[in-house]
Amino acid sequence: MRKTISTILSAAALALPVANGVAAADASAATRAAAKKKVVTSKFVGPAIQADRWGTVQVTIVVRKTTTTTGTKKKVTRRITGVTSTYPDHTDRSVYINQQALPILYQETLQAQSATIDLVSGATDLSQAFVQSLQGAIVKARRA
């Protein structure tokens, strides 16, 4: 079983609505300044790469392509606004609360959370496969 997630390197959830709002405001300002700005957001899927015991990893990136035309000059900028990847699913473990006393330390129970984050600490597993797939997606985005 596979699960699509949007944790690693993902600024998409927060960045995209803001970006679209800015783009709309820019468009009206740009008309007055005789510069045309076109914003296109597209998804690019990298190749599925085998990652040893974990199964395959496949990265999808969301790219915001901004084309600014001033007279005959055209400037294109691309920005990755989101990265999602598929990983093999893992079963949850039961949660157990340890009552052992420990000085200077707060104690809680481990939880799994799915949050909007920019990057992950401690995630070296799958990394090579992740990067290969990511690079494949970036190459596709550059050609688009």
Next chain:
Amino acid sequence: MSTVARGLLRVEHIMGMPIVVDVRDEDVDDETVERAFDWLRLVDETFSTYKADSEISRLNRGELAVDDAHADVREVLARCEELRLETRGYFDVRAAAPESLDPSGLVKGWSVDRAAAILDRGGIRNYAINAGGDVRLRGRAVPDEEWRVGVQHPHRRDRVAAVIAANDLAIATSGAYARGDHLLDPHTRRPPTGLLSVTIVGRDLASADAYATAAFAMGGVAGPRWAARLPGYESMSILADETVLTTPGFRVLLAGDSYDRPTQHERPS
């Protein structure tokens, strides 16, 4: 003329891991980012134990004396020795094999700290560097006010165990789940027990990384206890029974939505 673009995300595979540089400045000088990657590639050439002609490989074969090695190599080896003493031998460049040196446990963090200094000198104000799960942050994750860094959940690949929100910080995590990282307790030469992962945050990544390695090697609950007393560094440890232990200073860094659950607080005895 260097190319100026808005924001930049670059990934390269160096030192056997992906290194991601995510710049959120309005205008990014590509050449500065390139210099940082040039530096990291040079570090790989110098320190890799997988490259036969690296200075470390030559040291290990007895073809090069420490005194004749590059100043950077001598600096790293000297710091490794300091750390070995600071960590009561739990951070040890000879942990894997007694007859040979492998300073890669320090080199990763140390080289990222230097790469960050290159970006700083080049005037880049908002960036994150992620070297195989060890992280260095500066400024803001524009358009957001802070960078949000997830700490890998030890059992669930698609989830995080906590979220740190910060501006200028180094974050290192050591865990048993890292493929290829066969972390051993240098005293017993066996994998440590009782801990799933240790995350250390503080000023520089070199120390944070070495402290995380040492605390993990100590096992639970000695590792978390030792880490809790490190001056200038805060920590979070996940024990084998899924108990999470955090220092008060670490909790301050947790994102607002990270820990909205009841807490037991054990006072110093």
